[in-house]
Amino acid sequence: xxxxxxxxxxxxxxxxxxxxxxxxxxxxxxxxxxxxxxxxxxxxxxxxxxxxxxxxxxxxxxxxxxxxxxxxxxxxxxxxxxxxxxxxxxxxxxxxxxxxxxxxxxxxxxxxxxxxxxxxxxxxxxxxxxxxxxxxxxxxxxxxxxxxxxxxxxxxxxxxxxxxxxxxxxxxxxxxxxxxxxxxxxxxxxxxxxxxxxxxxxxxxxxxxxxxxxxxxxxxxxxxxxxxxxxxxxxxxxxxxxxxxxxxxxxxxxxxxxxxxxxxxxxxxxxxxxxxxxxxxxxxxxxxxxxxxxxxxxxxxxxxxxxxxxxxxxxxxxxxxxxxxxxxxxxxxxxxxxxxxxxxxxxxxxxxxxxxxxxxxxxxxxxxxxxxxxxxxxxxxxxxxxxxxxxxxxxxxxxxxxxxxxxxxxxx
Amino acid sequence: xxxxxxxxxxxxxxxxxxxxxxxxxxxxxxxxxxxxxxxxxxxxxxxxxxxxxxxxxxxxxxxxxxxxxxxxxxxxxxxxxxxxxxxxxxxxxxxxxxxxxxxxxxxxxxxxxxxxxxxxxxxxxxxxxxxxxxxxxxxxxxxxxxxxxxxxxxxxxxxxxxxxxxxxxxxxxxxxxxxxxx
Numbered sequence: 001x002x003x004x005x006x007x008x009x010x011x012x013x014x015x016x017x018x019x020x021x022x023x024x025x026x027x028x029x030x031x032x033x034x035x036x037x038x039x040x041x042x043x044x045x046x047x048x049x050x051x052x053x054x055x056x057x058x059x060x061x062x063x064x065x066x067x068x069x070x071x072x073x074x075x076x077x078x079x080x081x082x083x084x085x086x087x088x089x090x091x092x093x094x095x096x097x098x099x100x101x102x103x104x105x106x107x108x109x110x111x112x113x114x115x116x117x118x119x120x121x122x123x124x125x126x127x128x129x130x131x132x133x134x135x136x137x138x139x140x141x142x143x144x145x146x147x148x149x150x151x152x153x154x155x156x157x158x159x160x161x162x163x164x165x166x167x168x169x170x171x172x173x174x175x176x177x178x179x180x181x182x183x184x185x186x187x188x189x190x191x192x193x194x195x196x197x198x199x200x201x202x203x204x205x206x207x208x209x210x211x212x213x214x215x216x217x218x219x220x221x222x223x224x225x226x227x228x229x230x231x232x233x234x235x236x237x238x239x240x241x242x243x244x245x246x247x248x249x250x251x252x253x254x255x256x257x258x259x260x261x262x263x264x265x266x267x268x269x270x271x272x273x274x275x276x277x278x279x280x281x282x283x284x285x286x287x288x289x290x291x292x293x294x295x296x297x298x299x300x301x302x303x304x305x306x307x308x309x310x311x312x313x314x315x316x317x318x319x320x321x322x323x324x325x326x327x328x329x330x331x332x333x334x335x336x337x338x339x340x341x342x343x344x345x346x347x348x349x350x351x352x353x354x355x356x357x358x359x360x361x362x363x364x365x366x367x368x369x370x371x372x373x374x375x376x377x378x379x380x381x382x383x384x385x386x387x388x389x390x391x392x393x394x395x396x397x398x399x400x401x402x403x404x405x406x407x408x409x410x411x412x
Numbered sequence: 413x414x415x416x417x418x419x420x421x422x423x424x425x426x427x428x429x430x431x432x433x434x435x436x437x438x439x440x441x442x443x444x445x446x447x448x449x450x451x452x453x454x455x456x457x458x459x460x461x462x463x464x465x466x467x468x469x470x471x472x473x474x475x476x477x478x479x480x481x482x483x484x485x486x487x488x489x490x491x492x493x494x495x496x497x498x499x500x501x502x503x504x505x506x507x508x509x510x511x512x513x514x515x516x517x518x519x520x521x522x523x524x525x526x527x528x529x530x531x532x533x534x535x536x537x538x539x540x541x542x543x544x545x546x547x548x549x550x551x552x553x554x555x556x557x558x559x560x561x562x563x564x565x566x567x568x569x570x571x572x573x574x575x576x577x578x579x580x581x582x583x584x585x586x587x588x589x590x591x592x593x594x
Contacts, residue, residue: 181540183504202563202576203493203535204508225512225536228505241509243534246516248509273509288506295506319503333503340502363503404504404540 026057026168029383030357030392038080039065039139040106042073044099046088051099054128055084055135058146061168061384062136062372063391080106084135095121099128103135112138125170145368149409150375151175151194152382153182154400161400162196164211167368167375167408169382169397175209183405185364186238188231189281191411195219195229195238206240208255217257222264230277231255232302239267239277239285247272250287250304267304276320280327286310288319297321297332299347310345314352318343320364324371325410329387331355331365331374342376344387355389366408377403458560458570458578460518461553467513469521477518480560481525483567488528490565494518496536496558500546508538514558522560543577 039059044051052069059067070076076083086101096118103113113134119127129146136144148167153160162176162185176182180199184206187194195208204225209216220226224243228250231238235255242251242264251264268274271291278286283302288295292309294316300307310330311318317335324330327347334343334354341359345352355374356362365376367387375384382398385391458480460473469477484490496511496518515534523529544551559577562570572578 181537183540199537199541203495203533224534225508227508241505243512243516243536248512272513273506275509276503276505288503295503317502319506335502338501361501
């Protein structure tokens, strides 16, 4: 009897040890990677599970691979195209960890990568993400996004906060906490500065904050409302929405501390409402305007000339468009029968398609720095979809009450 | 025909008479009288309500506009911030601009009634600062609103709550509300 109990206890401990390392916070909730290249991850020798779980969840999020785990190389499916294997060595006295990993083409048996990473265990997540970036780059010839950042604003109770975290919601840092709303996030191309709007002074005012120095300054505090900033490609100017001349229109301001002599150059005065500007690296501007009645997305040259409607045949409510980093796509929110749904529109082919198939109230979509994924919130949960909408991941680490805005960084 | 809901939210008006002494000499400062649903809006209030998807100041709020414009005209040092608001569904930024249209409309009406432009700043909270929870169509209607908030030389008896909103607006809303979101 005693013996049996002891066995049960051991079984329980083993089970829990396994569970503790499985990342419950990243949940593939929709779609299928069937037909995608098979990527097999073989258990690393010396790993307690934390290393291969991290690798597995990162590659599942991409939607580009059909990922599976096997306990040993004997169990590799012969039809798999790529294999990741390796070993982990921990030194518990120093906390140093050494991970050796190989990426192999399973068809040709060619070793594509054979590298060793050494790091302190407290930096393990970042180190494994770097390994994943190396593997991803080798497989796709595209930089990986596993060490990128996300900015988010939310309301929790009566408090509003601006939070910076890893792309998957880990390592959150609160940059600002106030009793007044914070919204309208934008990143510059360097990833070192963000812009946002707060009501700290009693009305919407646009700030720029340095993430390296922590300092901030007001860039737009004109009479009326100041909102919806977007950095120019070189970061020296910002497009903002101002109401100083009645209505809401888009202006260009210098990226410097606002004073009473600051000037705003008119860019877009097309409807009674022109807002939500975004600037592409190839010199285009997109914005939301009520020029045709309800809100629709328009694109113009950077100086505001030649606005043309981008969202046609997509109902009477399209807002919140954001460029991909290469300027060839936008992601935006479409409202149809009360459902707010994240879309991607290819500016070259003009095709538009939803990327969240279970949408109810989506908001604030933005592209990953490598343009392969889109992040958005839906009923206060954060999701990532691939840009074709075939794979969707729920990021359970983002628990912030009511999410107001979020933006994926534009840099790696 | 879409579902129409007639609203008569007069509950606050009684309290308003005693506690909110109004921007100006108010015709209803003393005797608490239950306002019937059809009563004209009295002049000692600081809120203008808007119909669904509408941005024009309706005639029933002429009294609100006149009372505040008269006070501003008579008190050149007084300043107000007119804050526009919307209900809760849709883009944060687009709703901010919809709220701005409401604030702009009240600002223009105040100027047309004698206030000077320099006394009024029109801003918007959009959907971010709802005074009422947006869980019923009545509450959403109450959030389609612009508040006249005194920042300098407040009228006697004027006070604001913890959220900076006029303590008691006491407004009577007796329009019709179409089901829907902005």
